[in-house]
Amino acid sequence: MPAVRIIRRTVLPPAGAWRRLTDWERHGAQVPCTRTILVTPPPTRVGTVFTARTGVGSVTFDDPMEVTLWRPPVAGGAGLVRLEKRGRTVTGWAEIEIRGAPGGGSEVHWREELRVRGLPRFLDPVVAAAGRALFGRAVDRLLAAK
Template identity: 35%
Template sequence: MAAVVRRTVDAPVDRVWATVTDFAGYGRWIPLTRMRTDPGEPRVGWQFGGFTGLGPVGFLDSMLVTVWEPPADGVSRATFSVRKTGYVLAGWADVVLEPRDAGTRTQLTWTEEIVPRPVAVGRLLAAVADPLTERLFGRAVDAMAAEAAQAGRPA
């Protein structure tokens, strides 16, 4: 089972895309997390990961980009997907951005499944883990949405 977070963002698709694909910046929205990314621009096959913990104690949540479809004209639908490849967590995330209100707003849908390894045992925890995942990513998505909306406003 997966957690789904939907938000309408007061910003066009291109601005929301720039925010939600700032993988190096995910530590701004996910507590106790430091990011590392492959060099270059994200694309299919590109990898990134977040080390979550205090000091040296924690775990690396590594991910591989499996779908990469930026907004072709800055305002069209956009999507990306990642697959979790780490030793601690399995799962995936699909993120879809769709223009609303003549392109001035964006419908952001973030669907994520996080399964602790070993997967057979982790799936037994889904009833407890999915609501926690939804809450955690709800907060992160809210912060991303606020940043994207604020980016277009005069200082």
């Protein structure tokens, strides 16, 4: 599976970065031609399900995800959320870890392994590069949003 690793620093405290990066509906607004559909009512917890629907017109695909680990940051500790991708087109997992940074602010670690069904493995480096660009942009925009 192609692996995506993104690390970002922000002036936001861990709780603030956590709120922004786990606002699933806002994720869709950061990815072109995508919207997020919440299947499970808030608040987010283990078992929460949502779908990222990407496409134009009638050509779409769904990326359903389930929260399988939900550990918000607490004073002095890191926060970690794990999502399992349960779709027919995209499978794999994603983790978002948020740690306090020395001197203040936070450090965000986004890890993702994904497989796009139907794509040959020799395209894994292209999928990984596209994932780094797409998810890196989304993380930057989510952390910068007011």
